[in-house]
Amino acid sequence: xxxxxxxxxxxxxxxxxxxxxxxxxxxxxxxxxxxxxxxxxxxxxxxxxxxxxxxxxxxxxxxxxxxxxxxxxxxxxxxxxxxxxxxxxxxxxxxxxxxxxxxxxxxxxxxxxxxxxxxxxxxxxxxxxxxxxxxxxxxxxxxxxxxxxxxxxxxxxxxxxxxxxxxxxxxxxxxxxxxxxxxxxxxxxxxxxxxxxxxxxxxxxxxxxxxxxxxxxxxxxxxxxxxxxxxxxxxxxxxxxxxxxxxxxxxxxxxxxxxxxxxxxxxxxxxxxxxxxxxxx
Amino acid sequence: xxxxxxxxxxxxxxxxxxxxxxxxxxxxxxxxxxxxxxxxxxxxxxxxxxxxxxxxxxxxxxxxxxxxxxxxxxxxxxxxxxxxxxxxxxxxxxxxxxxxxxxxxxxxxxxxxxxxxxxxxxxxxxxxxxxxxxxxxxxxxxxxxxxxxxxxxxxxxxxxxxxxxxxxxxxxxxxxxxxxxxxxxxxxxxxxxxxxxxxxxxxxxxxxxxxxxxxxxxxxxxxx
Numbered sequence: 001x002x003x004x005x006x007x008x009x010x011x012x013x014x015x016x017x018x019x020x021x022x023x024x025x026x027x028x029x030x031x032x033x034x035x036x037x038x039x040x041x042x043x044x045x046x047x048x049x050x051x052x053x054x055x056x057x058x059x060x061x062x063x064x065x066x067x068x069x070x071x072x073x074x075x076x077x078x079x080x081x082x083x084x085x086x087x088x089x090x091x092x093x094x095x096x097x098x099x100x101x102x103x104x105x106x107x108x109x110x111x112x113x114x115x116x117x118x119x120x121x122x123x124x125x126x127x128x129x130x131x132x133x134x135x136x137x138x139x140x141x142x143x144x145x146x147x148x149x150x151x152x153x154x155x156x157x158x159x160x161x162x163x164x165x166x167x168x169x170x171x172x173x174x175x176x177x178x179x180x181x182x183x184x185x186x187x188x189x190x191x192x193x194x195x196x197x198x199x200x201x202x203x204x205x206x207x208x209x210x211x212x213x214x215x216x217x218x219x220x221x222x223x224x225x226x227x228x229x230x231x232x233x234x235x236x237x238x239x240x241x242x243x244x245x246x247x248x249x250x251x252x253x254x255x256x257x258x259x260x261x262x263x264x265x266x267x268x269x270x271x272x273x274x275x276x277x278x279x280x281x
Numbered sequence: 282x283x284x285x286x287x288x289x290x291x292x293x294x295x296x297x298x299x300x301x302x303x304x305x306x307x308x309x310x311x312x313x314x315x316x317x318x319x320x321x322x323x324x325x326x327x328x329x330x331x332x333x334x335x336x337x338x339x340x341x342x343x344x345x346x347x348x349x350x351x352x353x354x355x356x357x358x359x360x361x362x363x364x365x366x367x368x369x370x371x372x373x374x375x376x377x378x379x380x381x382x383x384x385x386x387x388x389x390x391x392x393x394x395x396x397x398x399x400x401x402x403x404x405x406x407x408x409x410x411x412x413x414x415x416x417x418x419x420x421x422x423x424x425x426x427x428x429x430x431x432x433x434x435x436x437x438x439x440x441x442x443x444x445x446x447x448x449x450x451x452x453x454x455x456x457x458x459x460x461x462x463x464x465x466x467x468x469x470x471x472x473x474x475x476x477x478x479x480x481x482x483x484x485x486x487x488x489x490x491x492x493x494x495x496x497x498x499x500x501x502x503x504x505x
Contacts, residue, residue, distance in 0.1 A: 057413055086415035097410035100505040101428050110424070111414040143504040156410075163414075 003071065004032035005166060005199050011055050011065030013048075025051040027223040028065070035166070038193055038200040040214035040231070042207065042242055048223040049203045053169050056201065057089040058082060070166060087115060090160030090198075094172040096152040098144045104131060104155045105140040111163050130158035134188060150181035157188065161198070168192070170202040174209060182206075186213045207246050211253070219243055285473050292463060293483070299377040299458035300487075303384055303449045304442065310385035311392035311441055318344065318389065319396025320422055326397075330408070330418060348390040356448050359383050360455055367455075380449070380457025388445055395437035399430040432503035439495025443488050450484075460484055 008031045014022040025048045033039050041049040054060040055067060058074050067074045074085060098107050108127045112118050118126075131137045134154040144152050153173060160168055170189070174182040190213055193200050204210060210217050210231060219226040219240045229237035235247045324331040325341035332338070354362070360383045364374045367382040403426055411425045427434070450461015460480050468477025 059409060059413055083415035083417060086413060089413070091410065091413040093406055093410060095404070095406050097404070097406040099407060099425065099429060101431060101502070102504075110411070113424075114414060114416050114420055145505055159414075169413075 002034070005035040005070060006031075006033035006056060006201070007066075007068040008032070008052075008055065009066040009068070011052075011062040011067060013051055013055060013060050013062050024223050026055065026062075029220075029223065029225050030065075031218060031225055031228075033167075033199060033201060035199055036193070036197050038190075038202070038213055038215045040210040040217045041201065041203045041220055042205065042210055042217055042246075043220035044242075045205060047220045049220045050171055051223075052220060053171055053201060053203045056167075056169055057086055057091060059091075084115065087111065087163040088165050089167045089169060090163070090165035091169040092153065092156045092160050092171070092173050094175045096144070096149075096156045096176075098152055098155055098159070100144050103141050103143055104136060104147070104158075107144070107155055108158045108162050111159060115163075126162055127158075130162050131155075133161065133192075134158045148181075149177050150185060153177065153185055154188065157192070161192065161196070165198065167199045167201065170200065170204075172203055172205070174204070174206065182209070183212070189213060207242075207249050210246060211249060217243070217246065283475070285467070285475050286479060289463070289467065289476060293460075293479075296458060296460045296463045296480075297483075299462075300446070300449055300460045302377045303381050303452060303457060303459055304445055306378075306381035307384035307388045307445050307449070308438070308442055311388035312438070314385075315389040315392030316396055318348075319393035320400065320426070322348070322393055322397045323400040323426075324418075324422075328405075330412070330421065348393055351387065351390040352394065354387070356383075356387055356451050359387055360451065364455070375456040377452075377458045380452035380455055380459075384445060384448060384452065387448065388441060391444070392437065392441050395441065396434065399433035399437055400426050402433055403429045432499040432505075435495055435499040435502060439491060439499070442491050442495070446484065446487060446491070460487075 008029060010028045010030055011026060012024070012028050013026045014024045017023050029052065031052075041052060043049045051060055055062055056069070058067060062075065065075075069085070069089065072085065074082060077085060099110065102110070105127050108130050109123050112123045112126060128137065128140070131140055134157050136151060136154050136158065139147060139151060139155075144155065147155065157168075168189075173189075174185055177185060186209060189200060189202075192198050200213075202209070202213065214231050216228060217231055217234070218228040219238075219242050221240070221242075226240045227238065227243060229243060231246070234243060234250060238244055238247050321331075322341065322344055323329060325337050325344070326332065327338075327341075332341070351359075360380075363383045363386060366386075367374045367379050370382050371379040373379050407429060408421060408425055411421050416424070447461070449457065449459050450464065452459060453462025453465050456462075460483055464477055464480035464484075467473045468480060
């Protein structure tokens with residue numbers, strides 16, 4: 001296997017508790033992500049999956065361990081280097097986190113204007129390109145308040161993709177959205193991975209999201225990596241409670257599909273019998 | 282009865298100019314010095330981006346205490362207590378320019394506190410998103426915090442302007458001049474009720490104007 005794009009080596013992160021003492025959100029965890037894959041981080045709330053995601057772009061600085069992206073050690077960088085490097089790591093959030101007092105286009109332009117070296121025209125072109133990519137070219141001049149939840153998350157995706165990152169980090173991106181919008185958004189993410197080759201790491205507590213989008217899943221519990229497995233092979237490899245739950249979900253889906261297929265068959269048979277009787281009559 | 286007023290018309294014009302001068306200087310000082318101070322206060326507060334630096338907690342407590350101390354002075358006491366400083370800065374302790382010194386002194390921590398409160402309204406996630414995109418500290422302040430809080434900041438400036446319109450009246454005590462001073466000297470000391478009514482009416486109109494303008498600008502800026 002080639003060198004992984006993202007490599008966490010024994011990272012730990014603990015937080016001070018208000019009442020004194022510390023809470024270990026992530027404990028000596030190692031994890032690799034290959035270029036081009038879609039990895040789902042799953043776990044119960046408080047398992048440390050969000051902290052783990054935020055360790056990848058150093059929104060949380062690890063107490064111990066190393067974070068490498070594309071062979072470069074983020075933990076060893078000075079602040080200016082880290083700021084530049086973050087252009088390669090796009091991120092989207094549950095609450096979208098768009099600038100409310102800026103239009104969709106201004107939001108997408110935001111990361112491009114932070115770093116020197118892009119002309120006004122380049123920025124305008126890239127903004128248009130990214131908004132078209134998520135199907136919102138006609139909403140460029142709308143403010144977030146005028147957009148639906150799904151549209152806001154699309155703007156956030158366009159914003160994250162604007163600097164042409166290698167990685168898209170997604171922190172519960174569909175948790176604030178309804179089922180229909182979630183499906184559409186997952187299709188958009190899958191398309192981005194397929195067409196642009198952007199590696200996706202997504203934190204979610206919804207197993208359906210893993211089932212629909214992810215190629216590989218990592219189960220996190222109490223700040224530790226319990227297991228990783230290919231989603232397609234879950235039934236053979238998953239051992240953890242959450243992994244087995246995913247397997248049950250897959251079996252359910254398979255049963256449902258089989259049921260639907262037989263229902264279709266039955267109705268075809270009934271229809272053909274009906275036609276025959278009409279002919280005989 | 283109107284003779285008093287006609288006689289005073291030139292004085293009223295002059296007083297309006299003095300009030301405008303005092304407010305102008307006081308509010309400029311508030312924005313230019315109190316604004317950054319408020320931003321600093323916000324960034325140093327627990328959980329914000331500068332709070333991780335060494336000495337941040339002490340710096341925050343210190344600035345916080347200074348802001349509270351200045352704000353706890355009754356303005357008239359501050360006015361008198363600052364006379365030595367006023368002499369140094371303005372060269373005199375009498376007149377609107379001199380009165381602008383204690384006004385500015387009081388306005389700076391007042392505005393700093395208002396700014397800090399406004400910035401707290403900006404959702405934490407939006408700041409984090411900017412950090413994740415590689416924004417520097419300065420870029421976050423100018424392009425995220427100020428932008429997202431701009432309607433609130435205009436509102437804060439409006440509140441400040443109205444408070445200091447009445448503070449400027451107190452400045453009459455040190456011969457600061459202005460509309461309020463006129464009300465006290467003619468309306469109160471000389472029992473010229475018509476002058477009193479007129480000056481109060483002018484102040485009421487001014488407050489309405491400031492509030493109306495501030496509110497309109499804030500509403501136009503707010504796209505949330």
